Amino acid sequence: TLRLICTTTAVQRKNAGASGPEKYTEAYIEKQIEEFNLGKRHLANMMGEDPETFTQEDIDRAIAYLFPSGLFDKQARPVMKHPSEIFPEQTKIQWGEDGRPFHFLFYTGKQSYYSLMHETYEKLLNVQKHQDELIAQDLPLQKEKRNLAGSRWLTKIELEEMLVEKMSDDDYSRFIQLLQKLVALPCADIEEKYIQKFAKEVPVQLQKVLIEPLQYDERGVAFSTGEGKRKTARATAVVYDNGTGKITVNGIDILHYFPVLQDREQLLFPFQFLGRIGKHDMVCTVSGGGRSAQAGAIRLASAKALRSFVTEKEVEFMRQAGLLTIDPRVKERKKPGQEGPRRKFTWKKR
């Protein structure tokens, strides 16, 4: 019989101090998955639904119904999800019983990162070889440009999640440079599938808001309505076409309702931006808030109403100018132990 002279590194590690965050064994996670599935069937039975077709949404609704909670943070409420979403992905132990690591790059420290770099470089060499072959055969090179504007590379955080391994900024930038080099070559279409793993689609249409069509009132004049709010003020605006540029607020002319120039400038801004100062009439109603809040609310409402009069490109310009976003700033709550939301009581030494 052979006596084990040197203990395994696993045992050595156990004695050597803190082992970092708890590592879940594979068996443990599998058990959790079984329990989750069973629980799902039990829940379906409880709610009287069919266990076979019980989706995650149904689970969420059932949990919200059975355990109502008044907590504000959605992540603090009771949740029942598949264990792969709850337990963070962790590296399983990378070496076998004899202490030999599985991966050949284990001793570099960042094995997945270096293996990724190796793979990408392999693809690069492939593409270059293919290119040389095509040149040798005098065939035309394919030049279909990928849509660079619609996609972006994975961020460092996303890449870390994918590889389950930390990396530095430098490493990340080197990887991206390599990818870009690969994409720049004309015959990169061969490796399209590989590259798509590391590219993400940028949502092109961020503004999925419906633009209402123009309405026509009795006299045949086109008009449209919009609503806006700011702080505590709520405003509704009706913008008429073929006007002289007169604006009425709650039945009062703006000169009398807003004696301050700053408020009138706020009202003027959407029209000035579109270059339609003297063309539209406006009738608005506003309530709540203070002087400045009412002006901001009317501005939002009029910008929303003007969307129907204007092309899509100009709507995009307005959105980027910030005319269509609701201002999220509200009065901050006063905290106990302090005089105001941020101000502390005067500090006295004794």
Next chain:
Amino acid sequence: AKHTEQHEGRLYNIPLEEVKAVFPHGLPQRFQQQIRTFNEARVMVRKPALELLAYLKGSNLAHPAVRYVIYGERGTGKTMTLCHVVHYCSRQGWLVLHIPDAHLWVKNCKELLQSSYKKGRLDQPLQASVWLKNFKASNERFLQEIKTQKKYIWGKHESTEEGRPLGEVVEQGLARVRSASDAVGVVLRELKLQSHRGSFRLLAAVDGVNALWGRTTLSKEDKSPVSPEELTLVHNLRKLVRNDWSGGAIVTTLSQTGSLFKPSSAYTPQELLGKEGFDALDPFVPIPVANYSPREFESCYGYYLERKWLQHEKAHTEDGKAELQFLSGSNPRQLDRLAGPL
């Protein structure tokens, strides 16, 4: 200056010496600043002014004096219309009795004296003397021509005989400050009595006439409030503005900016004058003054451009003009204030 309706919207020039002679105290503050900046006085010809001038030209002197009340919202140009009319009349040779702001007489007065003429009335020597000085500056030649008709006794040793020129009365008022308000009263009465004789025509121009019937901020020594009737100046003015003389016209403006204890949104004669004032002024011709019409706005804007008052690059464009019009709401005062920092 002969203006007809074609000239509406244009600006006309008043030479500086005339300005000093005719308006020693009448023009609004901001307009005076503008005169000093541009080195010339330019007044815009507007519809209400033209209306008034037409009435004045056609008025019959044998009838009792017609009263005109210019009213309108804040900053629409009432005082300027009044000054325009005053200038026209002085050019025509009328005797102009211009009271710049009646509100100055009912508030912020430091000295109040018991009147020597009548018990229970209060005198205001400071304001009276200021006004007499200005009156002298504006109407010098008339002072020599008009003669007094009664004998007035100022004190123990001073008295004015019959038939002396009015200039002496004015000097008397200026010299002896104590009796300045009485001197004012004398002047007003004389002019009233003599105007219907036809030797000259009298224009009484009062700015801020609603002060004569409102409340005052002054109080007597025992802290009881003073009503306007107890002030000699106000009392005499009321007599002047009453309709019992002929041979001239009375032009008045209502003003909310100086008025006391009245809400800022009030601008009709009824609200600002109060019941008393309305009854006293009852048969009058109202003349509303509105904001700039588009044509007037354009001419004002063009004037500012010409004098290079608008320095901002964008102000020269069409868009800038539309912006200015929107922001000022075609209100002359707002436009003036807006164009200032530009």
